[in-house]
Amino acid sequence: MTKVFSYLGENNLNRVGVEWRGIEYNFTQAWEMFKEIKLDRTAPSFQLVQLIIEMDLFYNETFDELFETLQEYRKIDDLCIRGHRKFLAPVIRPPKIIGIGRNYAKHAEELGNAVPETPVFFTKPSSAIIASGDPIRIPPAAGRVDHEGEVAIVVSKNCTDVRAAEAMDYVAGYTIINDVTARRLQDEDKKRGLPWARSKGFDTFCPMGPYLIPAACVANPHDLEVTVNVNGEVRQQGNTKKMLFKIPQLIEYLSQNMTLYAGDVIATGTPEGVGPLTAGDTVEVSVADWGVLRNRVV
Numbered sequence: 424m425t426k427v428f429s430y431l432g433e434n435n436l437n438r439v440g441v442e443w444r445g446i447e448y449n450f451t452q453a454w455e456m457f458k459e460i461k462l463d464r465t466a467p468s469f470q471l472v473q474l475i476i477e478m479d480l481f482y483n484e485t486f487d488e489l490f491e492t493l494q495e496y497r498k499i500d501d502l503c504i505r506g507h508r509k510f511l512a513p514v515i516r517p518p519k520i521i522g523i524g525r526n527y528a529k530h531a532e533e534l535g536n537a538v539p540e541t542p543v544f545f546t547k548p549s550s551a552i553i554a555s556g557d558p559i560r561i562p563p564a565a566g567r568v569d570h571e572g573e574v575a576i577v578v579s580k581n582c583t584d585v586r587a588a589e590a591m592d593y594v595a596g597y598t599i600i601n602d603v604t605a606r607r608l609q610d611e612d613k614k615r616g617l618p619w620a621r622s623k624g625f626d627t628f629c630p631m632g633p634y635l636i637p638a639a640c641v642a643n644p645h646d647l648e649v650t651v652n653v654n655g656e657v658r659q660q661g662n663t664k665k666m667l668f669k670i671p672q673l674i675e676y677l678s679q680n681m682t683l684y685a686g687d688v689i690a691t692g693t694p695e696g697v698g699p700l701t702a703g704d705t706v707e708v709s710v711a712d713w714g715v716l717r718n719r720v721v
């Protein structure tokens with residue numbers, strides 16, 4: 424499995440790295456070298472995963488081809504990332520983040536909600552995004568704040584009115600999201616018939632990462648274990664096969680409501696077991712073998 428990530432490199436520059444066959448490489452440099460070797464190719468210069476997605480790289484070049492070509496012509500040891508580095512969110516400023524509510528029957532039940540007949544969705548602002556390793560900050564007036572571990576889709580191409588049968592062509596890859604929610608404020612707003620924007624949108628309430636997993640590396644996104652640990656104790660354990668609306672249906676439904684842009688992130692909903700976070704906690708969300716999204720709470 425190839426894992427793509429953004430990180431803070433030398434001189435505090437945003438870089439893109441790729442974990443390929445267990446070793447982490449500077450993908451930005453690798454791509455530059457690859458271009459030199461394959462002179463016939465015109466390729467953009469870029470540093471952010473968002474741009475990789477927009478350039479459709481996952482479809483035009485596989486990572487295997489890229490690194491195998493480099494190995495054939497060059498020593499690629501120099502491209503290894505060494506020493507300390509800080510993760511950035513895989514998609515730093517997505518055009519939008521859409522969250523799906525009540526997409527697991529047992530989670531709808533635990534919060535006293537009916538199972539929906541059509542997908543329930545809301546948006547989270549990109550200002551809420553933090554990376555794995557960054558702290559979740561609970562605002563003093565927020566009251567109860569919950570973890571919600573989720574699988575997220577990253578959209579590959581701009582699209583409108585996509586049919587479910589073609590929807591998977593618009594998935595660039597996947598990542599992990601913690602859809603942190605100020606539960607007391609959400610309950611208050613629900614009672615008053617108000618939207619969820621307030622309770623879902625605080626700064627740091629959208630931890631994302633650590634990796635972007637290219638779609639080609641995920642055989643079946645509807646059979647993935649989702650686990651949330653708080654201070655090492657299991658709080659949520661679910662499987663994406665229990666999703667009420669599967670990814671093709673979600674993309675079909677959402678793209679009828681609004682144009683989806685390359686780089687948009689869709690959090691597909693959380694399984695049961697949501698619970699409160701308090702200062703001092705460390706919350707970890709993991710999905711299959713995609714790595715661990717780890718954040719402490721302050």
Ligand code: MG
Pocket residue numbers: 522523524571573602690692693
């Ligand atoms: Mg959620």
